[in-house]
Amino acid sequence: MQSLHQRLHLYTESNDTYIFVPAEEGISTQSLTVHRSSGDIVLNRPNTPLPTQARRSPRTIYGIVGLISLSLSEYIIVITGRELRGRLMGHEIYRAADFDILPLNPYVSSHNPPHPVEGHLLALIRSHLREGNFLFGYGWDLTRRLQAQWEGREKDAGRALWEVTDDRFFWNRFLQTRLIDITAANTEQNLSRFILPLIYGTFDLRPAFLHGRHIQLCLISRRSRFRAGTRYFRRGIDHEGHVANFNETEQLLLVEGPTIPGSQRTAIDDYATKLSFVQIRGSVPLFWAEVTTLRYKPDLQIMDLHGTADAMQKHLQEQVSTYGDQSLVNLVNQRGREQHVKEAYERYVSQIDLPRVHYQHFDFHNECKNMRWDRISVLIDRMKDELDKQGYFQLDTANPSSVKYQQGIVRTNCMDNLDRTNVVQASLAKWTINKQLRDLKILPPDAGVDDYEAFSKDFREMWADHADAIATAYGGSGALKSDFTRTNKRTRKGLLEDGVKSVIRYIKNNYFDGARQDAFDLVTGVWIPRKNPAASMFLLADTRPLITRSMPVLASFSMFMICAGFTLPRSSDYSIIYYFIFWFSLFTVALLFILFHGIDYVSWPRLLPLTDVIFYSGPGFRSAHNGKGFKGGQGQTALGKQNRWLGVGKDPEEVEMGTMKKRTD
Structure with a gap:
């Protein structure tokens, strides 16, 4: 090369x-x-x-x-x-x-x-x-x-x-x-x-010494450039079979050959045995979305489009041709709002019925509730036969003809493909590295990496850092539940840290991810600028109605006046009561207006507006129609009336459900 x-x-x-x-x-x-x-x-x-x-x-x-x-x-x-x-x-x-x-x-x-x-x-x-x-x-x-x-x-x-x-x-x-x-x-x-190719991902390489053998442990993740973006603005699948937040994760184990005591070590890069274990993650391969409305839980929407089965089949067949047999591990909840995603996923997997695709569901939150994170072993026990059959890649320098190939792969997903997925992938990786070290006779049959604290610590930190990096790139904060990956235990401190990370995600997903999504679309070539900058002034203009733009100002000023009221001289108790009633009323009105028109206050992408997703009215499931005005879902908001502040009014884009077409000059 x-x-x-x-x-x-x-x-x-x-x-x-x-x-x-x-x-x-x-x-x-x-x-x-x-x-x-x-x-x-x-x-x-x-x-x-x-x-x-x-x-x-x-x-x-x-x-x-x-x-x-x-x-x-x-x-x-x-x-x-x-x-x-x-x-x-x-x-x-x-x-x-x-x-x-x-x-x-x-x-x-x-x-x-x-x-x-x-x-x-x-x-x-x-x-x-x-x-x-x-x-x-x-x-x-x-x-x-x-x-x-x-x-x-x-x-x-x-x-x-x-x-x-x-x-x-x-x-x-x-x-x-x-x-x-x-x-x-x-x-x-x-x-x-x-021509220098770059990957968007993670790379971590750590040396280790185990039972007299020098080892290198390496973890690489690769993020797909197709359907790339942020947590709530890129979900599901497109018509080409590409899914959001698709990542390939490879765990490499490089082991030097046995040495005679007292002999000199070979070159530092000369490892006799090279082993690789690969996993993938990706969004649930359906046409679905979560529409942000400033509420903590967005409105869940599943779009039952005519081409859903074809798109899912394209996606799964591509994975089979690339990796071999597919083990689909679905970690979404079987009750509540996530239940509808689970049922739709299972319905289409059953409908296309590909012979080399095997599906199983594991209700992560139900199985591991009350901090019983050891229950992940239940999933590992279920998958042992498939993991044994899929195997891993092994290359021996001394005998390159006897190569072992990984014959299949585990595709894991939850709702975001971040937190639950990270924990499960790390557990599968640990099970595999234990098997690899036992097969090489470096570990006895009844031992595992957790029995060797230095090696185990590097392994856990590597997977936790990897989880944080993927979660930050897609969701805006480090991974939740990473304390279990780092320590093998779920802790109350970890729960508190998860609360802080959740707040960070909420703020970024609602107020900053629109610009981040635009950056993804610009750099990956999904959207191409016109040569006339005047045609793209919609990127800078705020064309929402004056009343929509004024409400945050009114709420902020009302709160300022309420705080100032505590320092004002009082001529009578009645006057101060009326004063507070007036400003509290204005603050409440402004807050209610913002709540009922939440969609108008979210930072939406402007290069490729998601109007067709937000106002989808075809077959499928919608958990609610929050944030669209007092007549929810009837198009009475600024977004529904003109669609101009998202860029559609002045510079129309050709946007299809689940796919995007490039702008041309």
């Missing part, structure tokens, strides 16, 4: 060009020139001299993330800071720690854009880059699990890194489109060494 340039020097020639020169070899290798006025990208011949007026940037470039076109200019996104996360099988793995955005238009500044729409779009990109966890390696394909790399080793020989990636987890695939298209169209302009 072709290696990538690890360090680039950036030269600028006045306002005409950007020149990227590989730092390792200088101009003796092929540098890359980007002409700012025309946007042309040219791979220079070896030993091409730099222009005499070219000036070098003081910052080193560690990779090109890609190019994105906004309203006024195209921009090159580059990595200007990286953090070493570990060395996996001889390859260094980095996290992108800092970025820069370089405008091609010489009359546009990325730090002080001339139009507010351009500034808003740049702010979305910066927030996405700042909040995301982006990982990469220059010589190791982080997008693919170990088994897939082994199976494709002959076909991948001599190919570029971007050519062999798993397209689902190549997070910046849309941003790299220009470079990839140039490479594919012209063999003389092969830009492959400049």
